[in-house]
Amino acid sequence: MTDYTRPLLLGYVRQDLLPPDYDAERMKRLFEGFARAEGFAMGSVYAEHRSTAPAAFHALIESLDRYELTAVVMPSWEHLELVGDPAAVKQQFERVTGARFLLHDPSP
Numbered sequence: 001m002t003d004y005t006r007p008l009l010l011g012y013v014r015q016d017l018l019p020p021d022y023d024a025e026r027m028k029r030l031f032e033g034f035a036r037a038e039g040f041a042m043g044s045v046y047a048e049h050r051s052t053a054p055a056a057f058h059a060l061i062e063s064l065d066r067y068e069l070t071a072v073v074m075p076s077w078e079h080l081e082l083v084g085d086p087a088a089v090k091q092q093f094e095r096v097t098g099a100r101f102l103l104h105d106p107s108p
Helices: 024-037 055-067 086-097
Strands: 008-014 041-048 071-074 100-103
Touching: 008 024, 008 055, 024 041, 024 071, 041 055, 055 086, 086 100
Parallel strands: 008 041, 008 071, 071 100
Antiparallel strands: none
């Protein structure tokens, strides 16, 4: 159950960097503990696919704008590589959206 008293945290992952049996729903479950520990409620996880990139990233930005969210979690900076140079994407993303990226690698 979502705790609506906490700010919402979204997730972003590159599907091709995840183990074969992982999908956005599994990542959401794995990110939920991190979200709680950091004071967030976990929302959707946007999964980027190589064949449609950067569609999921653009949808993520639209959600941030629509709901005035402040943070996005992902496993590593590598997950931004389909969008562009991770350092440049991070800088522009944080400047334009006002949100920040948080890193949490939930893999065993």
